[in-house]
Every structure is written in structure tokens, then in C-alpha cells.
Amino acid sequence: MELLSALSLGELALSFSRVPLFPVFDLSYFIVSILYLKYEPGAVELSRRHPIASWLCAMLHCFGSYILADLLLGEPLIDYFSNNSSILLASAVWYLIFFCPLDLFYKCVCFLPVKLIFVAMKEVVRVRKIAVGIHHAHHHYHHGWFIMIATGWVKGSGVALMSNFEQLLRGVWKPETNEILHMSLYLPVMTAAPSSPTKASLYGAILFTLQQTRWLPVSKASLIFIFTMFMVSCKVFLTATHSHTSPFDALEGYICPVLFGSACGGDHHHDNHGGSHGGGGPGAQHSAMPAKSKEELSEGSRKKKTKKAD
Secondary structure, eight states: OHHHHHTSHHHHHHHHHTSOOTTHHHHHHHHHHHHHHHHSTTHHHHHHHOHHHHHHHHHHHHHHHHHHHHHHHTOOTTGGGGOHHHHHHHHHHHHHHHHSGGGHHHHHHHSHHHHHHHHHHHHHHHHHHHHHHHHHHHHHOTTOHHHHHHHHHHHHHHHHHTHHHHHHHTTOOOGGGOTTTTOOSSGGGOOHHHHHHHHHHHHHHHHHHHHHTTOSOSOHHHHHHHHHHHHHHHHHHHHHHTOOOOTTHHHHHHHHHHHHOOHHHHHHHHHHHHHHHHSOSHHHHHHHHHHHHHHHHHHHHHHHHHHHHO
8 A cells, every 4th residue: 555655646746846857857958959950951051150140049949938938027038048057058969969070969869769768858848847937927927817828838839939030040031930820720721740839838838827726626746747748748759750740630620610610611712712813723714614615616607707708
């Protein structure tokens, strides 16, 4: 019985919530975040031509969520950069990923079994940041539900939400890549891979806000443990299978058309409307066929008249 009580979910969740993030989990978070930066087109060339700009982009990938959360709560944006240990650790990871001889460090962390471990550990940090962000917002705004949700959301996916600003540092301007635009609720137009963590962070922020305001009858440690297991399982599976689906596709496929209508209907209406003006849709083909038949008929009647005249 003592063994069973020691292995109960409550004790396990409480022990899990007390695991320190620095340095092991934070290191994994920095590695995966800067890996995503290196995947960006032109990021390697930027690091060779403008290393300071590349370093700033790496810091935004690592600490963008803290900057956005401080902006929302009216705190100094540069406050987190007083954490010298985290800045030095993230800078070391940036240097090794971009400038390690023969790309040895990059090749090691990109090896799929190793990468899956880092990805899983990053999700642990993400969930903990959501919980801490909502607790911080609740301290300032006890009844500000939307403020708590927004703060937890940007804590979990801040770098994705400020991706356009990060692109400007790299000399790129692509407003169509804004993360908000990729969080479509409709499956036919959803780009799941970039927006899944952002959407999951939003749902997680809602859950932790309900728990913080006593509307969800579960302890914070248990919610952290359960939601972390969910995030880790989904992210590891998607990374291992190179899948671009979202774990929320099935649920949204049933709920969103009921609440917000069907996106497909609007697309068909747009296509029909565009076809009547542009001539590229099926309506244009049908309208072109009768026009061609009239031309052939007029050509045939003209030939008959010519024969009669002859």
C-alpha cells in the first residue's frame, strides 16, 4: 500500500512540477528553438554576413515569449536579459549550431532519436511557462480572465507570434506568414505544423486559467503533468513521423462548422464569383462553349450564303 501511495498520480505530479528547468530542460529548449532558426531560408548566410543580427534572432527565438509577456503586463522588456546564465547558455548553443567545425554539433542534435528527446524536453518547458505566465498575470489581475489567457498564450508560443519582427531582423518581410493567419479553425485551409504548438498553447492557457480561477477542480501540479504528457506525446509523434497534421483536427472538424459555418461554402462562392469575372472557373468554360458554337454556326451560315451567291 505504501508503494501504491508513493506512485499515486498526485505525488508523481507534485514531484514532476518541482523538477528544476535550468540547465537541462532550458538547454533542450534553446537547442530546438535555434534549430528552427537555422531551418529558416537564408539563416546560415545571415550568420556569416551579419553575426550580430543572427545572434539577436536566436535570442528572440529563445526569449521572445518572455518579451511579449512583459509587454502585455507593462514590465521592462529587457528584464529577462538580466539572467546572465540563460543568456550565456543560449549564446553558446547559437554559436555551436551555426559555427561548430564541420557542423558536428548540428548533426548530432539533428539525429532523430536525439532530436526527439530535445523536442520532448522543450514541451516540458513550454507547459511550465504557460502555468507560470498565468500565475503571474493572476497576481496583477485577479479577475482578468482574458489577460491571463493572453499572457499564458504568449508565454507558450511567443516566438511564433512575433515571427514577423524576427524576420525583419533577417531582412525578410512576409506578412502572410503571420502565425495568427495560420490558426484557421477550418481544416481545408489549416497549416497545422507551424500553428499546432501555438493553438495548443492557447488551449492550455484556457485550461490553466480555469484552474487558477477555481473553475477547474484539479490541482495545478496534476494539470501540469497531464497537459505536459499530452504535449510531449503529440509533438514527439508528429516529429518522428514528419507529420503536418494537428491533434485538434478531429475535434475542430465537428465543432467549428457548427459554430462558424463552413469555409468550403465561402470558397466555392468565391470561385464561382471569380469565374464569372476572370474566366478561369467552370462557369467560364460553359460560357465559352456556347460562344464557340455560335461562332461555328455563324461561320456555317456564312458559307451557305456564299454558296448560294455563287
